Amino acid sequence: MNTKLSIRPILTNLTFWVLVAIVSGIALGHFAPNTAVKMEIAGKGFIEIIKIFIAPIIFLTIVLGISGMGNLKKVGRIGAKALLYFEIVSTLALAIGVVVAYIFRPGKIDKSGLAIGDAAKYTGASADFSWWAFFLSNVTLQVLTAAILVGILLNYIRHREAVVRILERASVFVFGALKYVMYLAPIGAFGGMAFTIGKFGLATLIPLGKLMLCVYATMAVFIFFVLGAILRYYRISIWQLLLYIKEELLIVLGTSSSEAALPSIMRKLEKMGCSKPVVGLVVPTGYSFNLDGTSIYLSMAVIFLAQLYNVHLNFLEILSIIGILMVTSKGAAGVTGSGFIVLASTLTAIHKIPVEGLAFLLGVDKFMSEARAITNLIGNSVATIVVSLSEKDFTEPDFGQESREFAN
Known part of the structure; x- marks a missing residue:
């Protein structure tokens, strides 16, 4: 009887099944790669379903958060604090990536036997960075802007309470539907992991093992x-x-997309103690402006390619690279593979490191995307906590029984 009682919570735990799915995906990719590659549709399908919820959740959360603030000056204050934090921490991440790459020199490897293909075709669409083009192509930023405007306007309309009640009902419905969609997380994690291992294998990682x-x-x-x-x-x-956020981390690990965990991480941060207005503003904005993992990867990849081609970079050129990455990295949303496209844009802007070097990263970019996405998710969670604390709008944190026991 006691054994059944102890096993039942595990079998009904979503984290357990996500972990089982990841292990199963790895096994299938290793032993039956041809079959595993066909599982890509499961991983991509789960992410596409999650993306359906991104826009309405961001819109409803921000509108309800701003309309409930009362003090409109607080909106600008939170945004300013968040952007200042984003810029400082993401720039620090870029600098750390450059320093580590120069200390351990991952690009100083034997190039014999490694064929460099023409990777220029991957840079065509993103060669010239434009803030306007970035805004037009980034639905998250568009929804974020619209939600802020609607939230502010709601404070001035006559029937504000009635509109807010309708939006609150819509929010309950959306989050309720999302709860059931999240039961598909193990399927998405299995498909994403099986495709990764089956498609690329481990042998292709040997030349780039040091970089990874x-x-x-x-x-x-x-x-x-x-x-x-x-x-x-x-x-x-x-x-x-x-x-506390282990479920979200496992989902990101399996899908290689931090977007897959956006709705649930927002809900968890609110439950933890962060105020709803701060969560609604900081988390969605952070998905475009606070990508610590992507920043580290981009800076290390650029220096890696420079070392690979024996391109000497002086101090001013290194500072220029960091400056360019401060801009181009803001275009790397939490979508799988976007960091690779931004890297192509950055190399084109530098005009010194051969763009053809991207061919070296094609085989391992997918494997490093998990680390990028996980770091991005953790970074945005920390940013939300910091801004909420700075606003003195943070209740006593509740991490749940398991994390409290670990801390003690």
Whole structure:
């Protein structure tokens, strides 16, 4: 009887099934790669379903948050604090990536036997960065802008309460539907992982193993030391946060997309103690402006390619690269593969490192996208906590029983 009682919670836990799906996907990709590649539709299908919820959740959360603030000056204050935090931390991530790449020199490898293909075709559409084009192509930013405007206008209309009640009912319906969609998370995780292993295999990673090791290690150091230090300043443990959002981290690991976890991470941060207005503004904005993992990857990849082609970069050129990446990295939304496209744009803007070097990264970009997405998700969670605390709009944090026991 006791055994059944102890097993039942595990079998009904979504985290357990997501983990089983990831392990199963790896096994299928290794032993039956041809079949595993066909599972791509499951991973992509899950992400596409989740994307349906992104716009309405962002819109409803922000509109209800702003309309409930009362003090419109607070909206601008939160936005200014968030953008300042984003720029400081993401720039720090870029600098750390450059420093680590120069210390460990992952690009200094034997190039014999490695064929460099023409990767220029991957840069055509994104060669010239434009803020206007970025805005027009980024639905998240468009919805974010519209929601802010509607939220502000709601404070001035006569029947504000009636409109808010309708929006609140719509919010309950959307989150209720999302709850059932999340039961499909193991299927999405299985499809994404099976395709990755089946398509690329492990043998192709040997020439770029050093780069991958450096990227993963740097992101781990960034999470536990940089983000950990920021949370420690506010007397919050990074381990508590990671345990609290473990389901979202596993979903991101399986799908390689931080967007897949956006709706649920917003709900969890509210439950944890962050105010709804802060969550509604900071999290969606962070998906475009606070991509710490993508920043680390982009800076390390650029230096890696420079080392690969023996391109010498002086100090001013390195500063220029960081400056360019500060702009182009803002175009890397939380969609799988977007970081690779932004890297192509950055190399084209630099005009010194051969764009053809992108062919080297084609085989491993997918494997590093998981690390990027996970770091981005954690970074945005920390940003939301920091801004909420700075607004003195943060209730006593509730991480759940498991994380409290770990911390103790």
